[in-house]
Amino acid sequence: MFASADIEIIKTPPRAPRANAIAERWVGTVRRECTGRMLIFGEHHLRVVLTEYTRHYNAHRPHRSLQQHAPEPPCAADIQHARVTRRKIPGGLINEYSQVA
Numbered sequence: 001m002f003a004s005a006d007i008e009i010i011k012t013p014p015r016a017p018r019a020n021a022i023a024e025r026w027v028g029t030v031r032r033e034c035t036g037r038m039l040i041f042g043e044h045h046l047r048v049v050l051t052e053y054t055r056h057y058n059a060h061r062p063h064r065s066l067q068q069h070a071p072e073p074p075c076a077a078d079i080q081h082a083r084v085t086r087r088k089i090p091g092g093l094i095n096e097y098s099q100v101a
Contacts (some may be wrong), residue, residue: 029057037093049090056089060096 002009012019034053040046058071087096 034090034093038090052090056094056096 030050030053034049040049084097087098089096
């Protein structure tokens with residue numbers, strides 16, 4: 001399948017965490033901030049939790065390399081007349097706040 005799409009597969013050496021540093025960083029972050037703090041009840045539950053956490057990570061979580069901004073910043077709104085709502089991410093592990101129009 002990969003050969004038909006002209007994709008070259010590069011194998012990383014076993015037990016070499018620096019060989020794929022971006023993936024290792026992602027796995028470490030997910031373990032520290034998400035799965036290390038909750039009990040996972042199977043593959044389906046793990047997929048649901050990781051999907052929700054990935055959305056949070058890419059849309060709301062601050063990143064050091066982006067000067068503490070999220071990769072997909074939300075639209076700016078007038079905060080004087082806006083209401084704020086709280087949304088619990090993976091079962092209340094993280095609280096996400098947003099403005100309601």
